[in-house]
Amino acid sequence: MHFDHAGVATDNAEGLAFLYEDLFDCEIVHEERFEDLKVIFLGLENGYFELLEPQEEGTISKYLDEHGPGLHHMALETDDIEAALENAKDVGVDLIDEEPRRGAWNHQVAFLHPASTGGVLVEFVEH
Template sequence: MHFDHAGIATTDANDLASLYVDLLDAERVHREEFDGMLVVFLETGDGYLELLEPLDEEGAIARYLQDREGGIHHVAYATDDVEGALANARDLGVDLIDEDPRPGAWGHDVAFCHPKSTGGILVEFVEH
């Protein structure tokens, strides 16, 4: 398993993407509307930044931004076997948000571990 991306909640994904393109010499590599969000992926060389802008007031990112101005929402790790990663987490006693993989942005299968079991960090497993 290796670092894949950091998910960053923001009220304006395009504006933040423009800043990071200039500031970090990042490259925009993917943009889509998914699950009530505008999602923009930037390649940084060592992984991606996933910029998450809510398009409605009901989703997880909208709720996250109600209490914060923005910031890191989750950290994702790439795996060749998201079901195996979930089984390992279960064996370690980690509380899961997803018992089974689900569709994620960019067509990947994803699953999340609850932050109360992972040091306050929302951990995502992503299978490309």
């Protein structure tokens, strides 16, 4: 596995993207509307920032209401998401997603419960 992206919850994905482009010398490589979100990916040398802006009520809007803007999750890329989920269960980690589901870019994704991972919401991504 290796680092894929850091998901950042924000009320203004485009504004934050412009800041990150200047601050980190990166650029937008992908944008999409996904479920109840506007999603912008900025390319880094070894991964991405994924900016998550709610477009209607949902998980990210609730997160922003409770925690404010900031780091939402860390994502790790795997070649075999089902094996990664089995390994997580084997070492005692609680899963949010028992089965992979479609995520941004049409990748397969699954989340691990932060109560089992030191308070960090971890996402597995299979491209």
